[in-house]
Amino acid sequence: MMQVLVIEDGSEYTETLERFLTEGFSFTRAGSGRGALALLAARPFDVVFLDMRFDRAPEGELLGDLELVADRFNGDPVQARRFLEDHQGNFILAELRGAGLTVPVLMSYDFSAEPRRWERLAERYGPVDYLDDVASPAEVAERLRALASGG
């Protein structure tokens, strides 16, 4: 049974994957980067499924330094918070790797239009892969298996 940690601020991915991938997978949901770090510290997971946007997470749950980010936006905290939300998946991934966790990560975000960005991230934060976020559960299953087996 493959143990998958789904990190998302809602529950859509977990519900969908649990409903359609009933054989060979066990899904656990973490609602934030902090929650995910706690779970990963407590027990091993074969692979992480990571959403990119976290626009429903409480502010205290978002990873990333709001003040530092605000400087990028002429000091505007609203823009900064939105940036943290929009890129929270990246912040979580950076935090996992910073904590020495090498569990493979499947990101739900379409990087196909940004190949250079993806190259940089994969080099820095591997093992990591991504899937278009309209991917069907069957495609998700295929990628999870590939990632977990080191493919």
Next chain:
Amino acid sequence: MSGWLLLLWLPSASAVPEDALNELLREHYHTAQQLESGERYTEAATHYRVVMLGDPEFKQAVVDLGRVLELDDRPGAALRVYASAPNDADAVEALGRLQLALGDLGEAKRSFERLSRLRPAWPGWRIPMAAATAPDDPEEAAALLLEYLDFVTASIDDEGMVDVTIQVCGALRDRDEVQAVELLERLVVRFQDDAESVARLEALLMQFEIDAFAEELAQAADVRLPPEDVDRLRRAREAFASGDVGASSVLLEQLVVDQPRSAVAWAALSDVRMARGDVGGAEQAIRSAQKLAPLEAAYPARLGQLLADSYGGRFDGEASQAFARAVRRRATDPELWVRKARADRRAGLWELSVAAYQHALELDPEAPWAEEARRSIEGAARQLPEDVPLPSAPGRPESVPEEAWIAFHRGWAWRERGAPDQALAEVLVARRLAPLFVRAINLEAAIRTDREELGVARALYRESLEIEPGQPALLTVLAELEERVGDLERSGALWAAAAAQGDPRALWRRAQAEATSGRWPAARQTLAAYFARTTSDPNYEDARALDALLQRRIRGALGGGLLGLGFVVSVPLGLWLRRRSGVELEVMLAASPRIWRDVTQICAAIRHEVLKHHASVLVSVADALDKGDREPAQWAADRLFGPGGALERLDDYVEELEALGRSSGVHLNLRFRDPLFRSLLAATARLQRLEPELRRGTGRHLAGTLRELSGVLNQEVYQALGHLVSSLSVIELDRELLDTIWQDVCDEPAFQGVLLPDLQLEPLPEGPLLLKIFPSDLRDILGNLIRNSVEACIESGQGQIGLAVALEEDLITGLERVVIRVRDTNPRRLTTQMIRGRYIGRGLGLAVDLTNRARGSIHVEPDPGWSKAIVVRLPRAERPTAEEWG
């Protein structure tokens, strides 16, 4: 009573002829018939039973056996026999009738319901069903009988109806006498040639009337007014006649308080209330008068007229009843009969109306309304006109085999009946037998389109056009399909080709396009070609109106000069066209760049919330259905159709876009005019129609349709929305753009005749520099920064301005930022805080706002060799992407 309708349904009764029996069974059958005619029912039953058991397919034996068992006084056995053939209509009918006779009404109703399904085209089941229904629900029974009378205009199997009607009306009387009387009166007309039935029905009607009348008389006691009240009544009437309705009303309202049992006072008050617009009060007053003086014909007549005139036809049936009461009181008044006939006609009581007109004509054949009466009577008795012999239809092409020809027409007929699966099966037969038969190809393509198999349909139409290119109408059909799937380029070419071949729809479309873009003479020429080819196109009237408008405007413009042309013509013409058709999103965007950002956010939200999280599961639901697992379908239905579900959110977003259109003065027609949203909304509408099937988890083609819709929503629409969002929010920064911005600033009137500083432009980094920003915003940001530096240089009389572009990487997100440095050498002091705090004017505040909007930043930084640099950082897009707008 058994089988009293049986032989009237011959097609079913003779479904299996006795000739089909073998010799031995046939002999038994004839023996049984002879014994039955000799009233030896017990023995006849034995022989019928042998036949029934010997040939179970010969259902006539079931009915025969049941009948002789009934005659032999063995109803229980008969019931069992009839019940053994639940799919034979004759047996079910006989069963129902026996159950009815035995008083088992619930079972009888179930049998007649079954009968209605076994003989869907036979209306006669309603009569015994009404008999079974009458004791518990006489209104429903009466409705069944009235439905039967509406349904069957000629007497084909009315047997038993009089008995049933009398039974029903007896039960109905206490609940709805009006309906009972209507039913009886219609039956009197229906059975007018059957004296015995008419006598029975009229006797019941008379009984009703006598009873009702006796009751009314018991209530009635019209009082004569004393002289002083007669005087009040006279004064009130005089006031009313002189137009003083108020004074008349005061007098009469008081009079009916003082003399509440005076019919004349109530009748007069009814007129006054009517004149004041108080229809309800008028009706109440005339009903009071009628109650107090039931022998008077005028009051029901006035009530009937009030009901007919005041309620828009809602109470025409009641009006008809009121007139019926009036003519019973004063049967020699032809005017009353005519008014009754009109009310009957309006109430759809054709038979009563004709009878009333006939009565009126008998009383006064020369009256002014005689022509109306005759016309109505003739009109009610329409005769089927003779067929005009027409030349025979074009025959079958030689290359098409007979069988293919027939299969093609069968397919056509199935499609017309709304049965695409059967239609497709037939047309595929035709196509197999005649592969080059273009009409069959076209029909298959049309069926595929009905089934939303657009890819197949498009391929078929193309195949058809290759075989026979001269089909302009087909070009337009294909063009619309290409539009639906978002291939606008191909669609445009097809419309053009169709117009070149003279297709009216394509010409109309071209004319509209020419008119909106201001090419009015060309539009008129196109319209001339359109008019030469059609008078029956659905757009013909609109085309005429557009042509007239163009003609007037061109004439007016030529008179008013070229300057007036654009103003006079374009505004009303644009409004005229917009009212008819609206515009697509692209037009709205071109008209209102200020709403790009809002449109971008809405489209990105649709992409993220509607498509990403919901439509992506459709394929998985389809896979589960294929495995017989229905639960995911029901789960998906909740997410899609439940409160706050994906489709509800989509509706909200579409409304927001339309509201943006209105705020920009544009009539946005996403549903019909916009290729992207038309595909999206057509697919979601189709999804919506699947809701019952999804909730059940069953449905023909459900899994296939879900996959198909997934293809549209998750691939075509998702990508198209992404491209749209990106195209609105991404611009390429290159040397040419920077030169243009610089030049635009230098050309501003404030700087004319002034010696401007030089611009030093550093080489740009390699590769395309796509920025995630609205193009006009970037121009404004850089323009304002450059203008500010130019002004400072002019003020200080010294200085140089430089522009440099570099790239920076965000270590966490991997995103690159484009760093644009606007440098100068003038001594004006400027800091980051000053910019962010808006301590300065000169457009820098706007530059900060716009940079914020693009999720960028502005800093003032030192720059070696320059006095300072204002540094703008903006996110770079590698290729157009819509993700970050989600």
